[in-house]
Amino acid sequence: MAELIKMPRLSDTMEEGTVATWFKKVGDKVQEGDILAEIETDKATMEFESFYEGTLLYIGIKENETAKVDVPLAIIGDEGEDIESILSDSLSDNKPEEKKSVESPNSSQAPGDNQKAEIAEQKAESKVVKEKDESSRSSEIIKSQRIFISPLAKKLANDKNIDISAIQGTGENGRIIKSDIENYKETVVQPQVQPTIASLDNQDYSEINHSQMRKVIAKRLSESKFSAPHYYLNVELDMSETILFRKQCNAIPDTKISFNDIIIKACAVALRNNPSVNSQWFDDRIRYNNFVNIGVAVGVEDGLIVPVLKNADKMSVAEISKSVKEMAALARDKKLTPEMMQGSTFTISNLGMFGIESFTSIINSPNSVILSVGAIIEKPVVKDGEVVVGNTMKLTLACDHRVVDGLTGAKFLQALKPLIENPLSMLI
Template identity: 55%
Template sequence: VAKWLKKVGDKVEEGDILAEIETDKATMEFESFHEGTLLHIGIQEGEGAPVDSLLAVIGPEGTDVDAVLSAHAGSGASDESAQQPTEEKQQQAPKEDKPAESMQTSGQNGQRIFVSPLAKKIASEKGIDLSQVKGTGDHGRIIKRDVDNYQPSEQKAASAETQVQEASTTSVAPVQLPVGEESTEEVKNSQMRKVIAKRLSESKFTAPHYYLTIEVDMDNAKASRAQINELPDTKVSFNDMVLKACAMALKKHPQVNTSWNGDTTIYNHHVHMGVAVAVDDGLVVPVLKFADQMSLTQIGSAVKDLAGRARNKKIKPDEMEGSTFTVSNLGMFGILEFTSIINQPNSAILSVGAIVDKPVVKNGQIVAGSAMKITLACDHRTVDGATGAQFLQTLRAYLENPVTMLA
């Protein structure tokens, strides 16, 4: 459970989002199938549990929760006894914390300063000397308002001006070194981040990667895209064209559309294209099923839908399974070329760079042109160098002459 969006005692309607649930592949929102009151939370934030574990209890107010838990797992009594002392401690905690609402610190001249913890924290972040702040709280205690309203005094400004004048009269100015505070923060890794680390490490260290890079003339692709997008209700991106070209090239080079299986190699006769999508928690790979049978507009609509739902945590796990080839595009970030780690059990992944306007040689003349670099990472267990090179040649032919993709 990544995060609870409801707490015990809240009213719940059918369709309300109860919590965010992390799986190996994504973080998804969990909707309530019933209406009532949230009576019990079975799995706390940050905790994991097997499938079919008790997540929560929803029902009418006054329901005997212990009886429900006893019927489910036979452990209602022990749960109740474990929770009761915890609640008592929580109720007593505020009384014990009262004396700590103000704390003492000492200024540069050794005098004691009474300041609230929050005010001290804010002053530390802003670099304010608390000995220069006048407290308006009880017994002259410095509170948050005093730090927020603090303005450097004229005396401090005057002393600074005097120091500057004295420094200018000396022959050698002192070196002003930066003064700061080192700080770090340790953040717990999400389940998605752990899975990304595990699977990419396994891929990199078990599959012998090698890389092939070519440059593609994108002049015709730009012209074709402009004509296609002039059609009503039509929007095609360069990435859509790359996906379509890859799907068609895979049908001509089935060796690239394979999976290593130890003693055997699996040849996939279908083409399922994985599309790498960046999300807040990491990276997900929605899959376009039977992409070779889709038109450019169908690919564009499907990618937009899948990517949008992936970022909104609405995508289903089965929509991220079964890819036979993957495309990762960082061109929109201005990346010229890069290499990717193979998304196993795929045998290859294509890395797409930015389209760059630059001088090129055509028919012996230097003219303005548009070029894009693409890099194919291959698993040498299934795809040899010549096979990967031939695949890239076919892919370049499709991209440099997009009309051939319509034949």
């Protein structure tokens, strides 16, 4: 029996997804566990595997198309199986963005007839897979599925060498009709006067469409910045003992910890003792969390994602180090699961490895704070009345003033500072 596969909800906040890549085409055999496609969500690009075995009979969302959750994505079943009954209820109600199907020559055709035409076309695709060259077949399929056009208008457009994708149809359901082709010809052939702006024609640039991740980053950070009243607290730390502690730890066989691992552990301890900062803002309430889940910002090719260390206050520095390395590798390989990116109560962003001395971050809502970590800088400092060479690091705490007042934020940094400056104190 054929199985309908819908656009999956791959994260708790996902509303729509974009098919980045199809690894199977119509007519291919599919085994349970095979990777069907890469789907770009609001958090990451994830591989989507098949839970069924059979032949790929239908693809409802093409590459680079975006669709809402639960829109028909594909159908897997026995070769030659009738899929009309599966699509009849869902196809007309759930169309992916930019996706259109071929309309019958009869302009008064009923929706059910349109669906039959598209289903028949999908079946034809399965057969053509074995007979035609892949590149030319794919080109024809994409063109035919995305444009509503009458046969007469299509013939006229071909005769006049007009690109029908640039035409806005005025017929029923946006269908391109004969007059659209004629009117388009009349307007397009008119010469257009180009503005004479010196030097602009000689400048080169490139443009790319917004990825799903970039659109969500823009949306959420804008919402956070313009809804949460941010303020910032800065503190400078003496890192001399921290450097020594890390050196001693890394002298132990099979141990490799970073300064960020130490900072994560210190934040976890400080949050456990300062629950007012381990909080979240919602429209009708403030939540004070009794658990400590720390999100660690990781830069990837498409943007920024934040895998979460669950119950970080119960982990040792070595355990934190191991978990962070594993999650960072999964993030860069696009293997993070939705569960690994949910539930943070506090976020850390570290640009110190790039030599950035200090910076401010935008709060990862609904959390009430985010900590920005700068580089360790060697510079003259005063100790015991003498100027000596020291190693310092700056932290910046961004706070949501609706939840965390200045005194609360200051007390948190006051508790955090000695933990980082003297990591041995966390072991007592």
